[in-house]
Amino acid sequence: MSALFPTYKRFDLSAKQASGTVVEDTEGNTYLDFGSGIGVCNLGHRHPDVQQALENQLNHYWHVSNLYHNPIQEEVADSLVQHSAGEHVFFCNSGTEANEAAIKLARKATGKHKIISFEQSFHGRTLGSMAATGQEKIHSGFGPMLETFSYVPFNDSNAVKKAVDSDTAAVMLELIQGEGGINIADLDFVRELAHICQESDVLLIVDEVQTGIGRTGKPFAYQHYGITPDIITSAKGLANGIPVGAMIAKQTLRDVLGPGSHAATFGGNPLAMAAAQAVLKHVSQDEFLQEVTEKGMYLLATLNESVGQLPVVSSVRGTGLMLGIECSQDVTPVIELLLDKGLLVLSAGPNVIRLLPPLTVSKKEMDAAVQLIREVLTDEKAYIS
Ligand SMILES: Cc1ncc(COP(=O)(O)O)c(C=O)c1O
Incomplete structure (x- = not known):
């Protein structure tokens, strides 16, 4: 066994x-x-540029911790910022962790606690990201879920409008629900949703863990919709098979996560960063x-x-x-x-x-x-x- x-x-x-x-x-x-390790090896297995970048980094250093400066993290963050609407990046190790960081950031930034997501969504398996996931089968046996998460039908902006109240911190959205059935968000819905969020002082988090890093023909899928999310989460394809996650947020959210507020021992690991740097060189062209x-x-x-x-x-x-x-x-x-x-x-x-x-x-x-x-x-x- x-x-x-x-x-x-x-x-x-x-x-x-x-x-x-x-x-x-x-x-x-x-x-x-035709699965790419669930949307991870976006440049194909063992892409020569990624392999070369990893081999180079192996010969320099593997880990010194986030107590010290890490130039390669800065470079990858710059590249993510250059190709998205965000201005600051927090690195972690997975999509779940990126979403967890986004939930924490939204709650701390707004002082509000409710998060709205969508039926059939998938955001991860930790208590927070699982609670954000709108699928009962994922919750089964682990309840009760964290309070203050609610789910509304996908592509239904009226349902969002009804669900938003003065305690709503954020709406979390996949532009294409990957695990939930390749359900594509409608253009009008997304634009209306962005408008509702803006009017209600609610942060818009787009979960680009599966849709990002070139998968849909843009660096991030939200760029098909002409919207500006407040927070973007990324993982999977970002380092082509080396574990990584990233939360990218707009400038005004920067100081919400000061020293001691959030961390990940392995977040922004130099090997993952070397791989991500090689990936982004391709995906940004x-x-x-x-x-x-x-x-x-x-x-x-x-x-x-x-x-x-x-x-x-x-x-x-x-x-x-x-x-x-x-x-x-x-x-x-x-x-x-x-x-x-x-x-x-x-x-x-x-x-x-x-x-x-x-x-x-x-x-x-x-x-x-x-x-x-x-x-x-x-x-x-x-x-x-
Ligand atoms: C949209 C989305 N968000 C979050 C996750 C969780 O990512 P991870 O498995 O890296 O924690 C996934 C994984 O499939 C996903 O597709």
Whole structure:
């Protein structure tokens, strides 16, 4: 019996090696990775620039703590600030921690305690970020949740308007709900939400843990909407596989988190920073982002053409290289059959096949993936009778 807690239902694959879009298992089988380690290895596995940056940093220093200056943290923070609406950055180690920091910042800055988030949202697993998550199955067994978190229907600005009161500190939003089903926020809704927040003195936190770092063809997904969030959270793709999290906030919030108010021993670790620096060099280039947009449009169109009309498929949707194929049934058997055929994909909720290929994916790889998805979706073994 494994000595690990059984917290994950694991598919039958033990990785041995990975490079670019390809993962090889211990038995020599190869797979096209259209999950990127759940939206993490955005530049593909072991991208040479990231590897080089890590090797360089390994030869300098690995950790001296946040008691001392750390120039590489400053550089990564500058780069994040340059490509977002924020002006100050706090580094941590995961998406959950970035959201936890955002919740604490919002409460301390406003002196208010209520946080509104959305049904089907996912913000993490710590007590605060779990309470912000609008899914009962994530709360199950861990209750009661922290008080003062509430959930309103996604894309419903009237519901937000009704829920906001004088104790509301912040609204927390994913522009595309990743775990919840690749649900895309409407433009009008987001603009109205930003307006409500501004009028009510409520901070707008956008959770870009999955949507950020080029995934949707912009550095951050909120940049498709013409809004200015107060706080942005990032993680996953930021260091291409090295654990990292970041909370980016506007200038007026800077002094809320003074010395002693918040910290993370490993936050901004030099190895994670070296990797992030290499990632941001790519993701900040307009040509790179343009290619992500074009690839995303190609993949969406090819999927629509190839599987969009199948009776089991109810919708194909997405932005950039964050796509979902919604089916009329549980997609677990589909995912297992795709794995057998050499394609790694994710689910989003029970009925959606989620595709998060590396942003460096080639047209040939996308064509091969679409072909396999079609094969499986037209295979009767994929259906639960
Ligand atoms: C939108 C969003 N927020 C937060 C998290 C939590 O991030 P982590 O698992 O790095 O703590 C995730 C993870 O899937 C996520 O997709």
